[in-house]
Amino acid sequence: MTGTTTKPGGGGPVTVATERTTNPIASIVRLRELPVTVALVVLVLVTYLANPLFLSAQGVKDLLLNATIMIILAVGQALVIITRNVDLSVGSILGLVAFATGTMFATMPQLPIIAVFAIAMLLGAVLGAINGALVTIAKVPALVITLGTLYIYRGLNNAWAGGTQYFADDRPDAFGNLSVDTVLGFPVITLIAILVVVVVAVYMAGARSGRDLYAIGSDPDAAKLFGIPVGRRVFLAFLANGLLAGLAGVLYASRFNSVGATTGSGMELDVVAAAVVGGVAIFGGSGSVAGAAIGAILLTTITSALTALRVDKFWQQAIVGILILAAIIIDRVASLRTAKKLRMSEARDV
Template sequence: MAAVTADAGGRRLVDIVLRARELSIVAALIVLVAVTTAANSSFLSSQGVKDIFLNASILALLAVGQTMVVVTRNIDLSVGSVVGLVAFASGKFVLGHDRNIVLVLVLGMAIGAVCGLVNGVLVSFFKVPALVVTLGTLYVIQGLDYYWAHGQQINAADVPSSLLELGSGSVLGIPYLPLITIVVMVVVGYYLRSFPSGREFYAIGSNPDAARLAGISIRKRILTAYVVSGVLAGLAGVLWLARFGTVVADAAHGWELKVVSAVVVGGVAIVGGLGSVYGAALGALLLTTIGSVLVVLKVNSFWQDAIAGLLLLLAISVDRLLSLRVTRALRRRNARHGA
């Protein structure tokens, strides 16, 4: 009974830490928006707000998939290249044809799933370090994309209007892209928190040895995490084409670091076992808002990457500090119950 009580107390403590991180991001967003609006009243115009959410949608979608990977103590650096490959492949698929949107989405997610499957098999079954695997597939996929494109560009004029409508249209005044991202985020978030198999991802990240002794199929869960990340990257690739219309071979180049930054800034521990898809999405929204603020204030775009890097370092430092404090608190709690 004492062990169960201690474990429940530990979970409550972790939940408090997560809520604190997410609330701090919300507070930072409010302050950032308030200060920028005071400097430029047009920042909070209906179009300005719409653009922020549209720009954040694809990054948040990728952050949701990356969260599933990171909580298992792994990482996926190939997501940016997958987005670029799928965006170009989808553009070629619809070129000169009015394809069914569902078919285009299925094709994009299927390509992403294959890329995720390759990553997952190499990491989970062949025990190759995730950093090495996904860095390798990043360059392989980029190389394939460049070879296939041969400098060709997909133009918005050649993309069916029905697909472009997915990127610019709305329902009840709410753009489709944020709606899609919110639905995916809620589904994945609910699964990770409410289903035993979803909690297993966190168990693997918290303590792989204990998870193995508890009978959790670590290989299966890691493989699943990479496939989900690949599927969402594929979906993001189609949405990229729908959002921007014009696509070249290096679409989403460098976005893998933006995605990792959004996830870590959003409170997902880089060492695994802690974090939520909601925090990751908030991290993506914060980074996107910072980018919009810099544009409004006419600050050099270089500072966007610099600030993202600074936030990443700060988030990792905070994660480490919180991890040490939570560990000490749990040890004291367990010692009291043990006594």
């Protein structure tokens, strides 16, 4: 339906389009996160029926622990993808930060754990800021820039670590217990991941700079015309992504028994897949960090479920690939349908 309003500062009436009141159920059905949520529930139920131990207390805890690192990485990646960019270096950032965490505990055992978190997240933020600066200043596609920094950061980690590895015995018990202790049944590191999702989701919905990211992803040129500082916003998205990758690197060092030169290798594609499967449009401008988190849970649960069902690892990778293609196709079809409805609505108004 249409209505009239007045131009700011006076002037004649202007016809604007307003949305009809929609059915709450219809609104839920149109949620981008709904398909991946349904897929996750079906996957868990089917696996549980085939193997009841899958949802035992320890089984649920393992599922949460397996998803924790990926959730944090997917949230950061969602910020970047929404701006119509991508960061392929997150696995290398995680690996570099994880090894730095092990180094700090081995060489400075008296350093407070909170200080280790702060230093590691700062390192991740610096690495993310380098990506953001190169993308926004050099005006080179993020795919190319971050593919280069993927190898640069990985090379730095290889040169630094060499054959050195840090194991669980090299870290304080309190740090390792972050992945062991639970609160209301949730591992502490998983609660940290949930907190990250909530904070970033509130920021994206409530802050002007968060909403600007959607505008940039939808149409960067139009965003500039509206006065949005596109370069600054994209830079901050990369910086935030690096900071969250740094946080994931610290938690990785707590979660797993060892960190070394190869830590985080290959994770970048899984992170992008989690965000896309979770409803974050690869073309930018739509999606949510909550959806990216659910996508991360789905992908890690697929691996656990198929392992519990003794399915070959090849099929695990094939299913993830099918999910990525399905998510992109569904998003493209939905975009075309929305554009068609908009054109028809404009034709009726005329």
